[in-house]
Amino acid sequence: MSIADTMINDATIDEARPALLRALEAVIFAAAAPVTLGDIAAHVGERGDLATLLRELAESYAPRGINLVERGGRWQFQTAPDLAHHLRPAREAVRKLSRAAVETLSVIAYHEPVTRPEIEEIRGVAVSGGTIDVLMEAGWVRPAGRRETPGRPLQYATTPGFLAHFNLSSRRDLPGLADLKAAGLLEREPPRELALPFSGENE
Amino acid sequence: MSIADTMINDATIDEARPALLRALEAVIFAAAAPVTLGDIAAHVGERGDLATLLRELAESYAPRGINLVERGGRWQFQTAPDLAHHLRPAREAVRKLSRAAVETLSVIAYHEPVTRPEIEEIRGVAVSGGTIDVLMEAGWVRPAGRRETPGRPLQYATTPGFLAHFNLSSRRDLPGLADLKAAGLLEREPPRELALPFSGENE
């Protein structure tokens, strides 16, 4: 593509921007589920830098009661979290996750893809039946292929639904992820330079 | 309510206006069905002139791809009507015509206007209704009146779309039998169907 072509294209896009933003809004609003860039492009056409436009649109919605958010590469509208008190059904029991389920979920989220033996090693107990099922039923955890090691154990990972449910744009937004990584706590083996634990033994 | 109360209320409302507008947005957005003023008040509380606020909100959404509209006293968000084509865009799927369809088409082109029994006679096999439907869907064949013979069978002919697709300026541009023979097209393809004796029965 020549420079002239690029310029012409850019001009066209600039002119079409408001219309494109409107189309983006409408497509994401009408979608039955969070949509990827590809889904959006399939509906509005491959025009301009959709990712940039989406971020711009999200910004314009930020102060509103409805927000445009990205969850694991998928875009959706949702209500602003601070307005929950207007929207919560008066009496609805939140289904409590068991402690084992929460722990298993965080192990999968921070270590994915992770095998069941690894989950058991980290938690120090066998994963009881019903824990992973519950997480899969909630749509937060999925089987993620087999590891190419002896026994070819099944691995687990989180889903876009997990990110959406916990209002995470991506796995990078997992709370404390960077710190845990820096501390070597997401490795499978202790880092060699880990402080000696029995420094107090000779005190 | 005293005038002083009203004034205090108005002041409070003015301060709370942006928050109230956000709450309105969220409530209408998240509702399972279009909501009445009463429904909204039940969620955000009896504050200020909801009807006026709603109209204001609707105005702020008017240029967007999502509109806030009132239908019979119920409020709802919906996509802007002019964007419908993005929500159900037409997608073209290129399809190949079946051999039977191409044969039928060629018979219609060379013999139009022609009835179905005549097509069958020329092709030597029965023509299924679906075959002619496909040709009509492709925009190449049209019904061309009834023949004034017993049973008044429907006749078929080709369309201008047919000529356009095959780059023909008129049906006279179709090569004659002699041309076909000269071009080697008469023997080009062995007939797929067996030459059943009944193919000659009508001659």
Next chain:
Amino acid sequence: MGDDPFDTPPRTPAQTLVLQLGAWEGPLDLLLTLARSQRVDLAQISILALVDQYLAFIRDAKALSLEIAADYLVMAAWLAYLKSALLLPPDPQAEPDPHDMALKLQFQLQRLAAMRDAGAKLLARPQQGWDTFVRADPEGLMFETTARYDTSLFELLSVYGAIKARNSKSIHVVRRRAVMALDEAIERLERLLGASIDWTELSRFLPRDLADEGYARSVLASTFVAALELTKLGKASLSQGAAFAPILVRARE
């Protein structure tokens, strides 16, 4: 209601365990709790002290003559071994190195604590359907698929050519139908022969002036075979003086 005997679940050994150890999800969980009672910063805990705490806890539980699950006892034995290895003078041959084992234990405790913490933080985040809400009943996106048919003129013409070629073959079939069937030939020859007992040339029974050469050949062949058939049936006699000489035929009594 509480008096209903059916409301009281039966006591089982497992439940006895729940009373004492049920607060922990296994030995590692117990160790983590003990470590936290030592220090908040798990990186600073004393493994030797932790081992002592664990062993003391198990000893007390035994003193209460509670059943202790096997995995707690296995951990106790392993920790006792680790303690003795750590207290012995360093042995460079020791495999695995007890210091590495201690390091690993500490790592596991830190990791478990980190995951617990992460789980709590995760649950503290705004959650879909509780803090944030999406549209209840979106229309959904769809595609209107329209078919575009693609056929070339060459395809169209060659197919028509093929139909025509097929039809000309079928005309050939029609000509082959202009034959005199054997049945017809037998019936005809028998009728013409009548009761004639004079030898007559077979060719004289052929119809004259047949314009269609193909049909004429068919009649000749059929009539000849008919003569053979009638002879076989004992209704006629055949005679030929020499090869390629005229064939003579007559009726037989």
